[in-house]
Each structure stands twice: as structure tokens, then as C-alpha cells.
Amino acid sequence: MNEEQFRARMRGAIGEPPPTDLRRGLEARLTAGSARPRSSVLGPLAATLALLTIAGAVGWRLVYQRTSAPATVKHSTATAAPTVAPTAVTVDPLNCRLPVVIMRESGPPGQMTTEPGFVDTRTGQYAKDNSASIAGLPGGVFEGTDVKPFRAAAPVYYSEVVKRWLPMGRGALAPDGQSYLWEPLLPPGSNITNFKSVELHRYDLATSSDHLLWTYPGIMTIDRWDAAGIFLETTTRTGSVVLWLVDAETGVATKQPYVNMHHGPTRLPGEGQNGSFSWGSFGEDAQGRTLYRIGSRQPGDQEWIFYESAPGQRVTIYKGQQGDATGFDPFEAMGDGRGIWFSDFETRGLWYWDPVTGLHKVSVKGPPAPLPGPNSSVYVNPAGSCM
């Protein structure tokens, strides 16, 4: 068999992909996410994350890691300090008011809506927050993008500190919760495809004043903001990543040693010996520790959800089989200083876990109806600390 004959064999064996409108699909992903059930939750959140990354908000970035695992850079003290002040420990997590953002999507054609509200964790009753507003606040998860149709900034995180919804995620918040970061692209009106530089701004919620901290001629991604300052990474045109520490008051930026933290969980003896070690990360607790999931969503597959208190020291949140009686199928996670809240892939519900009381399910009542159209899904995503 000569090369051309083999080529013909290859083409015959593989066939050709069925016709599809990739351009439209991509546009749908950028506007409202992927249309299929298998990725329905990934598309918009992936898009959101990317846009958040671009815009400097990282509230939903953790979800993105599950599908694309972008290289991340974290400073060496990433697990040392919470990014926000922990909630008072007197609040009963199963009898409090949890901020949530209901995400609904369907498609094709791709549609996605979000709605801020609260869930009474004792009764599970959801109530839309009709007074939710981000009026007057700069920034937003789609800031600077060329997403079409235009998607305005929306509430994505409820700050217990300032008692209001914010257009940026928790990762953009100051340690004291009194200000947040946002990143307009320049020149004004440009988007990610044609911008020349990015500005890093700190918006002070107490004084309603905005402060320009730094300007960079390329992509800027906020990693975290803690007592040491703002850690962010920049990407040059050649693709090299540089980690910076930016003073939140003066804007002075200093280069930091590169540390790639996205290496996954520490493998225990025996794991991955057959070449198979499937894991994902889908959130962090309030201390910045990555939440891992080993396993698959195939019914019956073993799954293990945990974080590492130290390399190789796994703190188990759940260990069982996918689809077992527990029914725990976490989607998005948010630590609130006491424990970790999870949304659920399948049940439109919430889960709470802490190391003392373990795992609890909160069945959510009264979420908005699914959007019309195929592959319609509703997710109740935690969006702040339970109060």
C-alpha cells in the first residue's frame, strides 16, 4: 500500500465530520453558550469565565477550569489567606439566606439568562431579588468583549460587607470587601479582538470613587487579591506569562516568580498507574484551596470530591459512585468561610458541606421555569456568603 492508498484508507476509516455551522455555534457559545446537554453548562460558563478573566473578575473562573484547564499562576501563599472576610460563625448554614444566581439556558439557538435572588436554606424557598441593582457600578463580566448581542453587566455576586450585588465576582474583591477590581480595555469602545491595552482599576464602594492602578499592553488576568496585594498574570504577544504583584493603593507592579499551580491533585500511590487519572477542578473554598473531583459522570463510576490540606492530604467532601443514592452531582462551588456551597448539575438544588457536619442537601423550591427550547437547564449557583 503506498502513501496515497493509505491516505484514502485513513479518510475512509475516519470519514468526514457531519456538516455543522461552526461559526454559528461559536457565536452561540460566545453569546449564550453551547447548545448541547453535555456541554450546556460548560459553554456559557466557559464563555463567562473567559470574559471574566479578560475583565478581571474571577467569580466564575473556577467553573471554567473543569473544561479547559487554562494555565494558572498563583503565588506561593495561595492557600494562606481568604480573599474575603469570613462570615460570622454564628450563622446556621442550614437556616440562613444564601445569595444565588439562577442561570437558565437552552439551545439551539443558544439562550442564557441569569437572575439574582436568595434561597432560604431552611425551607429551600427561592425568592427573586427584585431590588437587585448594579446601577452606577463600573465593570461587568462582559466588559470589553465583542459578544453579540450585547450583554449588559449583571449582578453576579452579593457582598455581605456592603450589602449589595456587584457586577464582578468574589475574586475581584478586596480582602476587606470594600472595593473591587475591574479592567476596561483601551481605547474606549474596543474589545478583546482589537484592544491596545488594559487598565486595572480599583473601585471603592465606600466612597464610590474609581482609581486607576496600572496599565498593561496585553491580556491581564487577576489571580487573587489578598493582604499582600493584587496578584495578576499578564500574557505577552509571544504567549509568555508573567506574574505580578500590584500594590492596591499605589499601583506599583513588581514581577513575581512564576508558579504554575494547575498541576492537579497530588497523586496517591497506585493512582494513574494504568495511564488513566481523570480529574477536574471546579471551585475553591474560602481559603483558596482547589476543590478536586476524581472520576467521571458516567453512572456507576467512582467519584471522589476533596481538597488538599497539604500535598497528598485529601480532605474528603464526598466519595461514592456517580448516580448513587446520595445524588450529589456538584456543579459550581463557593466557600463562604464556614463551609462550601455547591450547585447541582441535575436537581436545581444546592448542597452544603463543612468538615464538622458533613454534606447536606437543600432542595430549592420556586426557581424560575426553564427557558423554552431544547436542552433547557436551570442551575442554582451560590453567589455569596449565607447570611
Added chain:
Amino acid sequence: MPLLPVGHRLAYAMLQNAHDAEDAVQEAAFKAWRAADRFRGGSELRPWFLTIVANECRQRRRNRWWSVSKMADLPEIVSPGPEADGDAAELRSALRRLPASMRLTLVLRYYLDLPFEEIGRMLSCSPQAAKSRTHRALARLRVEVPTELRT
């Protein structure tokens, strides 16, 4: 983006699943879109984008968690031709058993018809090394399907 079709073909060949391939190429395009300022360099564009697609395919196979849903899947769409051909099915199955790096090499060379220079750029090696890798992959494939590839 004119590279979407070739990226789609690469993803389809690597994943052998229409939906996964579409997802992968869209995700890759999305990542490329995010890094729009790196979309410069003329002739380097195609291997750069295909590398992103290949990485995305690799990631999807590695992190099965995220590519498997227990929700009702849409029916698989496959080209009718290959399904009807036993030899083709055998070769397809053999390709699936190959290590991903070898499968990628063969797909790039014999499915996408890329020159060794471009394959080398994707694999971060010289054209000669790319050619050598291709031959090694072919040799491995011959072990998998000796009758199919007997000359």
C-alpha cells in the same frame, strides 16, 4: 474563521465523535479568540490553531469527567460510509487504540495532508523528526492492523 473547518476535521479525527469534535473545535476557537493578540504571524497561524485544537482534544480525552454526561445524550452522528466498511472500522478502531501522540501524527499527515514542516511546528520538532515520528506511528499501526496495512 477560515481555519474552523480544518480544526473541525482534526477534532473529529482525534475524538471520533461528532459532538465532542464540534465542542472541541469551538472551545479551541474560543481560546484562540481569547488570545487574539497572538493571532499574528501569517503562515504560522494554521499550525498554531491546530495545536490548540489538538490540545483541546487531548484534554477532553484526559478529563473524561467533563466530556461525559449522564444526561440523555443526543444521538451520535457518524458518516455512514465508514460504518458500513468492516476494514475501515478495523482501522478506525486501531487508530483509537494508538497513543494520542501517534494518532495525532497520522491524522495530521494522512488525514489533513499537512507537510512535515507544518507537523513539525505543531509538534515542536524538526520536519525530519516529524517524519520519523510518523513512520514510528505507522509501524505501530501495522502491529494493530497487519492485514489492513500489508503492502
